[in-house]
Amino acid sequence: MTAQPSRDPLLQVRRLAKWFPVESGLFGRSKSAVHAVDDVSFEVRRGETLGLVGESGCGKTTTARLLVKLIEPTAGEILLSSSGAPPLSLAALKGRAAEKAFRAQVQIVFQDPYASLDPRMTVGAIVEEPLAIHGIRSPRERRERSADMLQTVGLAPASTFLPRYPQELSGGQRQRVAIARALALCPALLVADEPTSMLDASICAGIMNLMLDLAARMRVSYLFITHHLAVARYMSDRLAVMYLGKIVETGPTEEVLARPLHPYTRALLSAVPRPDPRARREPPKILGGVKAAVDPPPGCRFLDRCPIAADVCRSAPHPPLEEKGAGHSAACYLA
Amino acid sequence: MEDGTLLAVENLSVRYAVRAGEVSAVDGVSFALGRGEVLGLAGESGCGKTTLAMSILKLLPENGRILSGRILLDGTDLVPLSEDGMRPLRWRRLSVIFQGAMNSLHPVYKVADQIREALSAHDPLLSAAQARARTAELFRLVGLDPSLMDRYPHEYSGGMRQRAVIALALACDPELVIADEPTTALDVIVQDSVLRELQSLQSRRGMSMIYISHDIAVLAEVSRRLAVMYAGRWAELGQTEEVFDRPLHPYTRALLASVPSLFGPKKRLDHLPGEPPDLLHPPRGCRFHPRCPRVRDVCSARDPEWQDYGGGHFAACWNPLGGAA
Numbered sequence: 001m002t003a004q005p006s007r008d009p010l011l012q013v014r015r016l017a018k019w020f021p022v023e024s025g026l027f028g029r030s031k032s033a034v035h036a037v038d039d040v041s042f043e044v045r046r047g048e049t050l051g052l053v054g055e056s057g058c059g060k061t062t063t064a065r066l067l068v069k070l071i072e073p074t075a076g077e078i079l080l081s082s083s084g085a086p087p088l089s090l091a092a093l094k095g096r097a098a099e100k101a102f103r104a105q106v107q108i109v110f111q112d113p114y115a116s117l118d119p120r121m122t123v124g125a126i127v128e129e130p131l132a133i134h135g136i137r138s139p140r141e142r143r144e145r146s147a148d149m150l151q152t153v154g155l156a157p158a159s160t161f162l163p164r165y166p167q168e169l170s171g172g173q174r175q176r177v178a179i180a181r182a183l184a185l186c187p188a189l190l191v192a193d194e195p196t197s198m199l200d201a202s203i204c205a206g207i208m209n210l211m212l213d214l215a216a217r218m219r220v221s222y223l224f225i226t227h228h229l230a231v232a233r234y235m236s237d238r239l240a241v242m243y244l245g246k247i248v249e250t251g252p253t254e255e256v257l258a259r260p261l262h263p264y265t266r267a268l269l270s271a272v273p274r275p276d277p278r279a280r281r282e283p284p285k286i287l288g289g290v291k292a293a294v295d296p297p298p299g300c301r302f303l304d305r306c307p308i309a310a311d312v313c314r315s316a317p318h319p320p321l322e323e324k325g326a327g328h329s330a331a332c333y334l335a
Numbered sequence: 336m337e338d339g340t341l342l343a344v345e346n347l348s349v350r351y352a353v354r355a356g357e358v359s360a361v362d363g364v365s366f367a368l369g370r371g372e373v374l375g376l377a378g379e380s381g382c383g384k385t386t387l388a389m390s391i392l393k394l395l396p397e398n399g400r401i402l403s404g405r406i407l408l409d410g411t412d413l414v415p416l417s418e419d420g421m422r423p424l425r426w427r428r429l430s431v432i433f434q435g436a437m438n439s440l441h442p443v444y445k446v447a448d449q450i451r452e453a454l455s456a457h458d459p460l461l462s463a464a465q466a467r468a469r470t471a472e473l474f475r476l477v478g479l480d481p482s483l484m485d486r487y488p489h490e491y492s493g494g495m496r497q498r499a500v501i502a503l504a505l506a507c508d509p510e511l512v513i514a515d516e517p518t519t520a521l522d523v524i525v526q527d528s529v530l531r532e533l534q535s536l537q538s539r540r541g542m543s544m545i546y547i548s549h550d551i552a553v554l555a556e557v558s559r560r561l562a563v564m565y566a567g568r569w570a571e572l573g574q575t576e577e578v579f580d581r582p583l584h585p586y587t588r589a590l591l592a593s594v595p596s597l598f599g600p601k602k603r604l605d606h607l608p609g610e611p612p613d614l615l616h617p618p619r620g621c622r623f624h625p626r627c628p629r630v631r632d633v634c635s636a637r638d639p640e641w642q643d644y645g646g647g648h649f650a651a652c653w654n655p656l657g658g659a660a
Contacts, residue, residue, distance in 0.1 A: 055522035170610050200379035200549060205593035205606035227522065230552075234595040234604065257597065271527040273552035275594050277575045281556075283531065284524055289492060 009081060010221050011044040011067070011106075011189055016076035018062050022294060035293040036062040038245035038301075040076070041321070044189060049215060049222040051236030051253065053229055053268075055290065058242040060225045064193040067223065068108045069099070080105055080189070104134050107182035111194035113174035117166040123150070124162035127180050134185055149180040152217075154210055172203035179210070186218060193225045208234055229272050233257060238327075241265050244293045244301045247321055251328030261330035264302050300333075308334055341543045342368040342391070342511055347404030349383075349390050358614045360386040360399070362567040362622075365641065368511070371541040375558025375575060377551055377590065381611060383567040384547045388513045391545075392431055393421045408511070427457050427507040432500055434516035439500050440488040446499050447484035453506045473502040478532050494525035501533060508540070515547045530557065551594050555579065560647075563587045566612050566622035569641065573648035581657055583650035585629045621653065629654045 017040070019033040037059045044050045052060050065071045067078060069090060078090035080102065093099050107130075110116040117126055127146035136142050147158035153176040155161045166174055175195060182190055192211070196204040208231065215222060224235045232239060233253055240250040241262065249262040260266045267286035274281065285307040293301070300306070300313050312333045313319075321331040349361040361383045368374050378384045389395050391406055393413060406413040408428065413421065433439045441449055450473060451466040461469075471481035477498040488496055497517065504512055517533065518526040534557060537544050546557050554561055554575070561575040563584065571584040582588040592605040609626045612618050618625055624634040631654050639651040 055524065172610065201551065202379065202589060202593045202607040203610075205595075205604040206608075208595070209604060209606055229523070230595040230597045233597055233601065254601075267524060269597065271523045272597050273527075273530075273550070273556050274598070275552040275555050275579075275591070275596055277555040277579050279555070284527055286524060289494065289525070290522070 008046040009043040010046045011223070012077075012079040012081075012087065013043065013063075013067075014041050014077040014079070016040045016063070016066060016078065017074045018059075018066055018071065019074045032295045035245045035296055037066065037073075038293065038296075040242075040245070040247050042240050042247060042250060044221050044223055046081075046188075047215075047219055047221055048237040049224050049235050051232035051239045052223060052225045052242060053227065053232045053239060054242035055227060055268075057244075057290065057292065059245040059293075060227075060242055061193055063242075064108065064191045064223070064225055067191050068106055069102070082188075100134065104130075104185045105188045106191065107185070107187040107189070108191040108193065109175070109178050109182050109195045111197055113171050113178055113198065114166075116178055117174055119166055121165075122162065123155075123164050123166070123169070123177050126166070126177060127184055130181060130184050145184065146180070149184050150177075152183075152214070153177075153180045154206070155180070170203075171199050172206060175199060175207055176210070179207075179214070183214060183218060183220065187220060189221050189223065191223045191225070194227065195224075196231060197226065197228065204231070211235065229268065241268070244290070244296065246301050246318065246331060248302065248332070249328075249330045250321065251325070255325070255328050259325075259328075261324055261328065261335040262302075262332050263306050263308055263334075265330075267307075300331075302332075310334060339370060340367045341370045341372075341409060343405075343407040344387075344391070345405040345407070347387070347390060347406065348402040349386050349395065349399060350402050351386075351396070352398045352400075353615070356615050359617050360567050360614060361390065362617075363638075363641075364404075364564075364569050366562065366569070366572060368543050368545065370510070370543055371538075372560065373537060373544045373546055373558050375554035375561040376545060376547045376564060377549070377554050377561060378564035379549060379590075379611065381614070382564045383614075384564050385515055386567075387564070388431065388515050388545065388547060391513060392425065392429060393418075394431075423457070426453050426504075426509065428509055429511040429513070430504040430507070430509040432504045432512060432514040432517040434519050439503070440496060442488055445485050445487055446491070450484075450499075450503055450506050453503055457507050469506075470502075473506055476505065476536065477502045478528070492525075493521055494529060497521060497525075497529055498532065501529070501536075505536065505540075505542075509542065511543045511545070512537075513545045513547070516549070517546075518553065519548070519550070526553075533557075551591060563590065566617060567614055568622055568651060569649075570623065570652070571648075571650045574646070577646065577648050581648075583644055583648065583655040583657065584623075584652045585627050585654075585656065586623050587650075588656060589628075621651070629656070 018037040019035050022032050054060050066073050079087040081087045093102055127149055128142045131142045150158035150161050155176050196207050226232050236253045239253045239256045240247050243264045249265045260269055267284035270282055271284040287305045298317050300318050303309055303313055319331045319333050321329045323329045345365050347364045351358040351360055376384050401414055447470050450470045454466050455461050470484055474481040474484055479498050518529050548554050558575050561578045562572040563570045565586045571587045589607045607626050620635045620637055621639050624630045633653050639653045641651045643649050
């Protein structure tokens with residue numbers, strides 16, 4: 001369905017962490033922190049889509065915001081490869097010019113197409129804006145390129161969409177405008193944070209098909225973030241499953257779905273309703289409810305909910321993400 | 336139908352007055368719901384599924400009105416009833432579970448007090464001790480620890496709040512519960528446990544339920560019969576397995592084909608071109624015809640009739656799939 005991705009890493013994330021301080025205790029004197037993203041490492045290869053899945057509060061959106069430098073990490077490194085040159089480190093970017101160069105390569109599409117587009121700008125101005133910021137001076141060239149982009153994302157004829165305002169468009173059309181804006185500069189990586197979760201099924205399928213087609217045509221890689229596992233399967237070559245700030249499993253999509261290694265991944269998969277009235281599902285094997293990762297104890301993050309926890313899980317630190325099969329890793333002592 | 340009909344909706348039409356005119360939100364909808372039956376209602380945003388629910392409860396916003404039709408609960412027409420006439424029926428005979436659990440619970444009252452209010456509104460003679468005992472029982476019923484009942488809604492997690500809303504809806508042992516996207520805001524593991532709880536309560540108490548969702552997979556699991564709504568009208572209705580196996584309406588087929596699956600062979604999804612129509616100016620004839628891959632001349636000229644294709648499998652289509660219409 002998608003072009004064969006290469007083994008070349010495009011984006012490398014190393015030991016990334018983001019802690020948010022929370023005040024607690026009398027007069028807010030004791031300092032605690034939510035470990036929203038905690039020692040996370042992964043890579044996105046050139047031409048592939050990595051699906052980042054997990055439930056609300058697992059840290060997927062924080063990861064997205066770190067990648068596009070909307071927030072600064074507490075620790076860790078984000079490296080972007082550029083052809084021929086040594087990889088660019090997000091933390092080491094000095095000055096506006098370097099930051100601009102990075103932003104031209106890494107773009108983002110947000111979940112809410114009603115909030116992410118400026119209601120006072122026309123569709124034309126919205127798609128032209130990144131072109132202007134990134135030095136395409138000729139207004140004519142900008143207009144032509146934005147018209148091209150609108151056609152590319154299926155808003156045709158472009159001339160009927162350019163003068164309109166976001167509020168005159170449907171949710172699906174707005175999300176297409178957001179994609180056109182994000183891809184206008186031909187970035188190497190698009191971070192898509194739940195881009196379809198506010199759209200209806202038939203519209204969602206159209207956006208997913210569009211993104212798959214664009215990946216092949218424009219050779220853009222995606223980090224596709226979603227809570228919807230079937231959507232993640234449809235979009236991704238590889239999956240990374242997050243739980244409370246940690247990646248607990250990663251591997252080729254079909255492999256992870258067919259042979260999930262981590263007990264959390266297994267619970268998630270068995271909780272998904274099947275679009276088949278004859279299917280019968282076993283209840284997911286998981287204990288209790290999810291907690292916030294405020295000052296988490298050093299052991300396995302999943303311990304208190306794990307149905308198979310053994311003594312080693314109680315005494316050892318959080319298990320490292322280890323390769324258990326070809327490209328298939330899990331952070332579990334028992335996997 | 337099991338033990339006869341509890342609810343019969345006949346030719347119901349509902350409109351909203353807006354500045355630009357009148358929105359035809361529900362148009363000519365008819366169906367019957369049996370006692371103890373779970374009917375799934377599928378459709379996309381703006382198709383009229385919530386308006387239909389609000390009409391049955393007579394909780395339409397001020398600019399909404401029932402233009403025509405009857406809503407028979409055990410033979411009594413709810414349409415002409417005043418607010419005073421409806422009040423004794425709500426909660427006790429028919430109740431609703433909304434999507435946004437936070438909005439259906441009052442933030443400044445303890446959860447137990449809100450349930451007691453619903454209980455005592457219908458049984459003013461209930462003592463405080465009886466109300467507490469009944470509330471504790473309801474908490475256990477929906478899988479909540481009764482020790483939480485004196486807390487405020489914001490102290491609950493999303494899943495707990497949704498269970499509290501279910502407890503509230505079931506407080507007076509209603510015969511009919513309308514569940515409008517009751518698990519949509521929940522994460523998948525919590526959704527699973529709330530769904531199981533709701534299904535087991537439904538079957539133990541023999542309630543009738545209309546389960547509204549945009550999620551076809553959830554409906555496949557909970558409903559015996561499934562209705563599909565498009566642009567204010569019912570497109571199709573039948574046994575859930577029948578509708579999945581042999582959809583008659585092209586919209587139903589498109590809806591089913593647009594949903595990705597977690598298992599089985601991975602295939603490219605179909606998506607419908609275009610957008611649902613503006614219901615201020617609905618298209619003439621079949622409201623789906625501008626997007627329909629099977630459109631014929633007649634589709635834009637006349638409304639398709641609601642027709643039985645056998646075994647209680649209905650559709651409103653001039654050119655149904657696999658049908659000889």
